Amino acid sequence: xxxxxxxxxxxxxxxxxxxxxxxxxxxxPVVIHVDRNVVAKSYKAFVAALADVDHIRFSRRYRCExxxxxxxxxxxxxxxxxxxxxxxVQHVYLASGSCLPLRPIEELIDYLAARPRTDxxxxxxxxxxxxxxxxxxxxxFTLHFPFSWRRHRFLFDRFVQIQRLIGTKRMIPSGLRxxxxxxxxxxxRQTLTAILQDPDRATYDxxxxxxxxxxxxxxxxxxxxxxxxxxSRSLTLSKFDFQGKPHIFYDDHLQLLRRSDCFVARKIxxxxxxxxxxxxxxRAGAMSRTEPNPGKIDRIFAKAVDRRTRGRPGLYMHSxxxxxxxxxxxxxxxxxxFQGFAELFDDFEPWLARATGSRVHGHLFAPEKAEFAEGEExxxxxxxxxxxxxxxxxxxxxxNLIWNTRGERQCFQFGPHDTQDDVIWNIAKDPxxxxxxxSGAWAVPxxxxxxxxxxxxxxxxxxxxxxxxxxxxxxxxxxxxxxxIWTMAEFIEAPMEPLQSIIDEIGARNPRRLAEVPxxxxxxxxxxxxxxxxxxxxxxxxMGDFPVEGRQLxxxxxxxxxxxxx
Amino acid sequence: xxxxxxxxxxxxRKRWRIRAMRKSRELRAAADRxxxxxxxxxxxxxxxxxxxxxxxxxxxxxxxxxxxxxxMVDNDSTDGSDAFLADQPDVSLWRTGxxxxxxxxxxxxxxWLARKHAHGHWALxxxxxxxxxxxxxxxxxxxxxxxxxxxxxxxxxxxxxxDMYPKGPINAQPYLPGDNPLDIACWFDSGNYxxxxxxxxxxxxxxxxPRRRVFFSDLPEKAPALNKIPxxxxxxxYTYVSSTHMLLPRGLNLVYxxxxxxxxxxxxxxxxxxxxxxxxxxxxxxxRQHYSGSVEYKAYARTLEENPDLWCKxxxxxxxxxQLEILGLMSKGNWA
Numbered sequence: 001x002x003x004x005x006x007x008x009x010x011x012x013x014x015x016x017x018x019x020x021x022x023x024x025x026x027x028x029p030v031v032i033h034v035d036r037n038v039v040a041k042s043y044k045a046f047v048a049a050l051a052d053v054d055h056i057r058f059s060r061r062y063r064c065e066x067x068x069x070x071x072x073x074x075x076x077x078x079x080x081x082x083x084x085x086x087x088x089v090q091h092v093y094l095a096s097g098s099c100l101p102l103r104p105i106e107e108l109i110d111y112l113a114a115r116p117r118t119d120x121x122x123x124x125x126x127x128x129x130x131x132x133x134x135x136x137x138x139x140x141f142t143l144h145f146p147f148s149w150r151r152h153r154f155l156f157d158r159f160v161q162i163q164r165l166i167g168t169k170r171m172i173p174s175g176l177r178x179x180x181x182x183x184x185x186x187x188x189r190q191t192l193t194a195i196l197q198d199p200d201r202a203t204y205d206x207x208x209x210x211x212x213x214x215x216x217x218x219x220x221x222x223x224x225x226x227x228x229x230x231x232s233r234s235l236t237l238s239k240f241d242f243q244g245k246p247h248i249f250y251d252d253h254l255q256l257l258r259r260s261d262c263f264v265a266r267k268i269x270x271x272x273x274x275x276x277x278x279x280x281x282x283r284a285g286a287m288s289r290t291e292p293n294p295g296k297i298d299r300i301f302a303k304a305v306d307r308r309t310r311g312r313p314g315l316y317m318h319s320x321x322x323x324x325x326x327x328x329x330x331x332x333x334x335x336x337x338f339q340g341f342a343e344l345f346d347d348f349e350p351w352l353a354r355a356t357g358s359r360v361h362g363h364l365f366a367p368e369k370a371e372f373a374e375g376e377e378x379x380x381x382x383x384x385x386x387x388x389x390x391x392x393x394x395x396x397x398x399x400n401l402i403w404n405t406r407g408e409r410q411c412f413q414f415g416p417h418d419t420q421d422d423v424i425w426n427i428a429k430d431p432x433x434x435x436x437x438x439s440g441a442w443a444v445p446x447x448x449x450x451x452x453x454x455x456x457x458x459x460x461x462x463x464x465x466x467x468x469x470x471x472x473x474x475x476x477x478x479x480x481x482x483x484x485i486w487t488m489a490e491f492i493e494a495p496m497e498p499l500q501s502i503i504d505e506i507g508a509r510n511p512r513r514l515a516e517v518p519x520x521x522x523x524x525x526x527x528x529x530x531x532x533x534x535x536x537x538x539x540x541x542x543m544g545d546f547p548v549e550g551r552q553l554x555x556x557x558x559x560x561x562x563x564x565x566x
Numbered sequence: 567x568x569x570x571x572x573x574x575x576x577x578x579r580k581r582w583r584i585r586a587m588r589k590s591r592e593l594r595a596a597a598d599r600x601x602x603x604x605x606x607x608x609x610x611x612x613x614x615x616x617x618x619x620x621x622x623x624x625x626x627x628x629x630x631x632x633x634x635x636x637x638m639v640d641n642d643s644t645d646g647s648d649a650f651l652a653d654q655p656d657v658s659l660w661r662t663g664x665x666x667x668x669x670x671x672x673x674x675x676x677x678w679l680a681r682k683h684a685h686g687h688w689a690l691x692x693x694x695x696x697x698x699x700x701x702x703x704x705x706x707x708x709x710x711x712x713x714x715x716x717x718x719x720x721x722x723x724x725x726x727x728x729d730m731y732p733k734g735p736i737n738a739q740p741y742l743p744g745d746n747p748l749d750i751a752c753w754f755d756s757g758n759y760x761x762x763x764x765x766x767x768x769x770x771x772x773x774x775x776p777r778r779r780v781f782f783s784d785l786p787e788k789a790p791a792l793n794k795i796p797x798x799x800x801x802x803x804y805t806y807v808s809s810t811h812m813l814l815p816r817g818l819n820l821v822y823x824x825x826x827x828x829x830x831x832x833x834x835x836x837x838x839x840x841x842x843x844x845x846x847x848x849x850x851x852x853x854r855q856h857y858s859g860s861v862e863y864k865a866y867a868r869t870l871e872e873n874p875d876l877w878c879k880x881x882x883x884x885x886x887x888x889q890l891e892i893l894g895l896m897s898k899g900n901w902a
Binding site: 241242243245247248250251252269271300301303304305307308309310311312315316317318319320321322323326327328378379380381382383384386388389392393396397400403404 | 702705706707709710713714717718724725726755756757758759760761762763770772773775776778779782783784785786787793821822823824825826827828829830831878879880881894895896897898899900901902
């Protein structure tokens with residue numbers, strides 16, 4: 001008999017009884033502390049239930065509220081009783097009623113017997129641990145905490161603020177360097193007696209009585225004074241979530257726990273029948289000889305914390321609706337917006353789809369309806385093309401589209417014809433967006449149309465104004481998208497280079513040079529068209545400087561050669 | 567939130583509580599077994615009318631989930647729903663001939679019953695065609711969730727209403743008592759939900775799904791709300807304001823994370839669209855007892871005559887909660 005277990009219990013007595021019996025059956029004496037808040041009836045029933053086991057004792061009861069001294073006092077008294085009543089005990093293991101031994105207890109006893117001088121207690125200086133919740137680390141030791149964090153949070157917080165303001169600083173007893181760590185430890189008789197029989201214990205107890213959450217720092221600090229061999233880790237597997245609450249294990253964690261390689265796990269859901277059965281009664285099956293894989297538990301719980309604190313980028317749902325700038329990615333993935341290209345080239349969309357392998361839509365924000373690729377009425381996720389539905393919440397429409405098509409890059413056309421709304425600002429501010437603009441290209445369809453010139457003039461004035469507004473958004477300091485803007489004149493000088501760089505950025509399927517270019521519309525006479533607009537008093541400036549190809553008398557109009565395959 | 571707004575919401579909450587008391591006079595106990603309720607029991611609240619065919623499966627589903635006691639209000643059923651429920655050992659039943667509309671679609675009745683019987687209990691409020699899913703519901707009982715919520719000091723748990731529909735015409739496959747409605751209506755829309763914040767009550771307002779896509783494509787603003795908070799650790803001071811979409815005090819509506827993270831949430835599978843629907847829609851149109859002049863049922867009646875197939879090639883077939891988690895319709899939050 002070399003291992004004794006101190007067990008703190010406050011609820012789920014049936015389970016605590018099972019576990020206490022399990023420890024005792026393996027020959028470990030158990031001293032149980034039951035929270036004073038437990039009603040006398042339950043306590044008596046619990047004591048009576050364990051009366052038949054020889055080396056299970058009950059210690060004096062203290063009121064244990066989370067974060068207060070009571071828990072330390074309870075473990076002190078119980079440990080004293082353990083050391084006094086069972087002189088053979090060499091290691092004392094502090095456990096709770098919701099701890100569950102995962103490996104046969106003989107293995108733990110052997111393990112400790114092989115390390116007779118080692119104390120297993122997680123203990124780190126306050127500066128070096130990231131897991132303090134509520135921003136209180138060093139201040140746990142230097143401020144006063146007369147109000148309960150659980151019941152009077154408001155007063156607790158205010159009082160901390162006031163003390164920070166006036167610079168309260170309690171003296172830390174000399175010789176102590178505050179350390180913190182998991183409250184579940186396993187100490188040697190030597191270290192534990194040194195702590196409990198220290199001549200200065202009254203001073204230390206007095207100090208820690210007023211520290212916040214002393215059960216995470218009392219033994220952790222004092223063990224540093226006496227331990228000869230301190231291993232700063234807990235033998236109890238215990239995972240904490242982002243608020244510092246322990247994660248709870250359920251039946252479906254059975255395989256995970258089997259492969260965890262730890263001696264004891266907490267906290268177990270009291271109704272996890274399968275876990276209790278598997279680990280307490282079925283000795284052979286408890287630790288099946290599968291390869292231990294403790295990293296998996298870490299990953300699962302780290303992921304849970306990440307999901308709770310950062311979430312999935314680009315997801316808007318019933319339980320995730322971030323405030324502006326807190327989205328952690330406003331959309332789920334990169335996408336491309338093209339403005340003016342479909343107007344300038346004949347077959348831009350099919351060409352782009354071929355060149356990049358991405359999904360290329362028409363004008364998603366066209367006033368009549370969303371022009372989905374291949375003229376679909378509904379696409380991924382049941383997103384409908386209806387303009388009314390889209391315009392009721394255009395940003396939700398776009399974020400849904402990007403979320404629904406995760407893994408496949410979306411490209412779509414945009415232009416001054418389209419419903420603008422705020423969506424243009426949202427896109428400009430989204431780092432996932434790649435926006436390419438050939439400004440002024442909206443004039444090409446007008447140029448090719450056979451409308452009344454007065455109508456054309458009016459339309460041109462309106463479209464130019466709208467596009468100028470969108471360019472303001474793209475050029476604003478808030479814009480975080482990857483934005484490239486060319487004037488039309490600039491672009492048609494050398495269209496290959498911009499196209500190549502856009503395609504490269506999208507990450508085309510074949511990284512070779514473009515083998516095929518889209519066919520540009522015939523722009524003969526476009527300069528004159530612009531001049532005519534100017535002559536009518538409407539100054540088209542977004543296209544850049546277009547020369548008026550002055551046709552001289554007698555000369556045949558030269559047709560512009562379309563770009564061809566090289 | 568200013569002091570004035572806070573005060574006006576408080577007044578509003580009191581008003582709903584008084585109204586619930588007033589409307590409670592319409593309720594007649596048909597089978598009162600509330601003395602069976604033990605501390606910590608999980609309670610289910612529901613109001614219904616002519617849902618006999620759904621009840622056997624409904625009760626079985628929620629019993630399996632771990633509901634200890636059902637508190638139901640029968641609004642003038644003529645198909646024997648009331649007799650069937652009154653015979654169940656774990657159901658307390660109230661009958662009423664009162665107006666569904668004037669009890670604010672049953673909210674007043676249920677507010678009253680919750681106030682009387684649910685104080686300190688977790689209360690799940692669902693319709694007979696709604697099936698509650700939560701993370702790990704295939705391996706953990708509802709009690710595991712409520713224990714975890716208690717330990718995390720969370721008082722309310724959200725679940726978006728997910729409209730389920732069959733492939734093909736709605737009335738092609740008959741639904742029989744005891745059948746799992748999800749065997750017929752197993753398709754859903756995975757990603758066409760638009761969310762907006764209701765600043766007054768602090769809740770989210772979600773619209774979308776097949777109903778908006780098919781019935782409300784020209785009037786999307788009128789599409790039914792899908793945000794729901796069905797599971798609440800009830801206190802007698804709480805009230806539902808409008809169906810289970812929102813509550814007062816408004817802190818209960820903050821079931822979503824605003825700082826980028828995901829809180830845990832579930833889903834209510836809404837199996838309204840079975841063959842029983844066509845008859846029901848016609849009846850409800852006649853009774854005019856539904857929300858906003860029954861605009862919803864008018865829209866159904868209009869469209870149902872033409873093409874009652876909600877299915878499209880992008881519909882997803884329901885598999886399990888993990889699928890819904892991956893699709894982003896619900897979340898495990900930090901529950902692992």
